[in-house]
Amino acid sequence: MNVINKINRLALFNGLLLFLCTNITYAQFALPAHVPIWDANTVTLKLHKITETVYAVLPATAETETTKGIPQATTAGFIVGEKGILLIETMMTKRLYDQLYTLVRSVSQKPILYAVNTSDHGDHCFGNYLLPKESLIIQNEFCNENLTRNFESIKQFMIMLFGQGRGIEESRLRVADLIIPKHQNLKLDLGNGNIVDLINTGTAQSPADLFVKVVTKDKTIWWLGNPFIAERPAIPWLFDGYFLEPVDNLKKIYAMIGGEDIVVPGHGHITNKAGIKYTIDYVTALKGHIETAVKEGFSVEETKKK
Template identity: 25%
Template sequence: MSAWEELGDRTWVRRYPEYDVNVGLVVGSEGALVVDTRGDLEQGQQLLADIREVTELPVRWVVNTHAHFDHVFGNPAFPEAKSYAQENTAAAVAETVAIDISFSVAKVIELGDRRVEVLHLGNGHTDGDVVVVVPDVDVYFAGDMIEESAPPSYGEDSFPLQWADTVDRLIGLLTATSKVVPGHGAVVDAEFVRDQNSDIGTVANTISGLHHNGTSLEGALAHAEDWPWPQAHLEQAVRRGYAALGAPPRPTLPLLGLEKDE
């Protein structure tokens, strides 16, 4: 059974075996804030019970890092809390989960004697990714922009060509002592984030290079070299990248050795 891991003053993460998902908990003088709520109502209710192991303060705020079900469908277990998400996330889950407060770029949530900052740094895993920052303890809940227990997940709503630039903005906020909580897996540091982002950048550059060279989508999907992760894992990355870039240019034939007409 998982347990709470304290990352700093009144700041915890709990790693659940279902989907290997991480949940964050930040407590201030006026209540508790939860980062992501697991995959359904029952899991959310179990999370609420688990929170009572470390605090009896009410859960007044919920922040969802993105729209995927394993991070947001537990929200109904917290009916007294105000839920926050980036506006694209709120739109994506509107038919299944209500978000109380949506925003475009940034939101500050005051917990009484401390604050939490919620930042949308750009597109990556989805178009609604946010990083939840706890400044006084140098902790960053990064959602699925960063993953530790598996390669980053490129789904049908990912942005493989923009992802590395978005993580670069996160890296710009980190210090040598920052603790970064990925959406799935163990807590990591800034060096891990930099290393993983190098691989994310390699995926983007390989897709762009194949496209620039006139490789068809089918050819790119069959390309077996240069990838940092298994080719099969990157099918949607290639498809999404090519969709963003449009039809590849037609390869041109070299004209060397041909005489010009006089």
């Protein structure tokens, strides 16, 4: 069903991008010129110490390639609490999960108490099945529901996007233990002065988004996932076919971020609030142009051409 028939006329944006909703939320779209976008068989992950207890994990190429517009693999991170560790993302394949796990263990031998998935896209959560049995997985409610109902379809989608033979085939569903409903959050006190706030604003890139805010004694750090993938020239990744609600929710999260806060985007190097402003400017300008096109009576094809 065409999205234009589903929501109001301002959703011409969806037609503009040729997005068609499907029963598993994933849109049909042209594949990138080169598959895979990034190769899970060649990515090397690197540890970045932010505080004594908070660490980001990024592709080793992120620092040099993000601002060149070269797509980067998924970012991750972890917080070492008083009794154990909270892990952010579990990656797409065993090869990448093993690298992440090794980096965690290079810092602490404490148990992994929690693992947070910021999205239902496989590069953020397909490593869940490799977690220790005692670890509790946290997702937003749509993420949990979609993975539970459509895991095999999502797996095939990821294989199509990232290629065969990358280890995606071996992934297995492991359901969430803690689920955060829409417009709610979960706050965890990990001890050692670390408070983690997990925020479900609703759709910001997809309905499965979950934002991670970590407040320490002297710094606040955000993991923003796919809604803020990287600094410019990266543009918002809207392939799940949503736009109107995401514009509001992106602005809502952006307003919550302090000027001195540290930001870990979903697929780029560590930055700050100023570094992700381009995302807000882009979606705001795009919405304005589409509203103008609607008021002037342009068709979808005319809007795309203009």
